[in-house]
Amino acid sequence: MIIYCTDIKNWIPNGIEIQILDDYAEKWAKVAKNWQCAGIFGHLAPTKQTVKKAGEWNRMTIVCKGPMVYIMLNGELVVEADLKKWTSAKKNPDGTDIPAWLSRPMADMATKGRLGLQGKHGDAPIYFRNMKVKPLD
Numbered sequence: 001m002i003i004y005c006t007d008i009k010n011w012i013p014n015g016i017e018i019q020i021l022d023d024y025a026e027k028w029a030k031v032a033k034n035w036q037c038a039g040i041f042g043h044l045a046p047t048k049q050t051v052k053k054a055g056e057w058n059r060m061t062i063v064c065k066g067p068m069v070y071i072m073l074n075g076e077l078v079v080e081a082d083l084k085k086w087t088s089a090k091k092n093p094d095g096t097d098i099p100a101w102l103s104r105p106m107a108d109m110a111t112k113g114r115l116g117l118q119g120k121h122g123d124a125p126i127y128f129r130n131m132k133v134k135p136l137d
Contacts, residue, residue, distance in 0.1 A: 002116030003064055004109055011116060013103045016083075017041035018062055018071060020118075020126060022054045027124075034096065038073040042099045043092055043106065046071070046078035057129070065136060066111045083107055 005015030021028055021037040028035075033045035038060060050073045052058050061072040071079035085093045086106035092098055117128060 001060070001062060002114075002118060003062065003069070004111060004113040005116050006110050006113045008114060008116070012101055014109070015113065015116065016043075016069070016106060016109065017118070018060070020060070021051070022124065023049055023051050024053055025124075032096075034092070038071050038078045040069065040071075040079060040081055040106075042102050043086060044079060044081050046073065048076065048078055050074045050076045050078060063136070064111070067107075083109065083111070 001018040001020060002011060002015040003018060005011050007014035017040070019035060019037055019039050019041045021031075021035070023029065023037050032042075033039070034042055036046055036049060037051040037058075038046040052074060059074055061070075063070040063072075067083040069079065069081045069083065070077060083106040087108075088098070089103050089105045090098055115133065119126070
């Protein structure tokens with residue numbers, strides 16, 4: 001899921017990716033924690049792994065309030081991020097490296113923009129249902 005995207009042609013550095021991934025698949029089981037399902041890709045790992053096994057539906061709720069992003073996966077809050085803390089495009093606040101292709105600090109990004117759904121990667125089909133978007137007051 002992509003949030004706050006301001007450039008749909010060059011969306012990778014101009015949007016924030018909330019990872020959707022089968023954390024249990026052999027291909028993905030050993031990726032960096034900040035690449036896991038419901039994390040902010042390359043930036044912040046979920047606090048716990050609550051993703052269901054492949055073939056089961058997951059429920060993700062993403063709440064964006066300005067620079068604050070909250071992500072719930074299967075009923076549990078797993079990410080609470082203040083984007084203002086990501087002032088570097090090279091290092092996360094915890095000192096871990098940010099992938100080079102994410103070349104804009106999240107603190108510099110707009111907190112309004114488009115939402116996006118990223119397609120499958122290789123042999124990893126993905127399906128969506130019951131999607132709802134609503135403005136917050």
